[in-house]
Amino acid sequence: xxxxxxxxxxxxxxxxxxxxxxxxxxxxxxxxxxxxxxxxxxxxxxxxxxxxx
Numbered sequence: 336x337x338x339x340x341x342x343x344x345x346x347x348x349x350x351x352x353x354x355x356x357x358x359x360x361x362x363x364x365x366x367x368x369x370x371x372x373x374x375x376x377x378x379x380x381x382x383x384x385x386x387x388x
Contacts, residue, residue: 369376
């Protein structure tokens with residue numbers, strides 16, 4: 336007699352706690368990169384964060 340193998344349900348990991356924008360610090364190198372590449376900065380500023388949550 337053969338038994339069906341049970342499928343294991345994998346749950347997604349817990350989300351990290353909400354971080355306020357005021358608590359985020361950007362490294363100087365990242366700020367320099369964005370300041371030197373305005374097209375890149377425009378892409379990030381128009382990014383729809385609500386669609387990926």
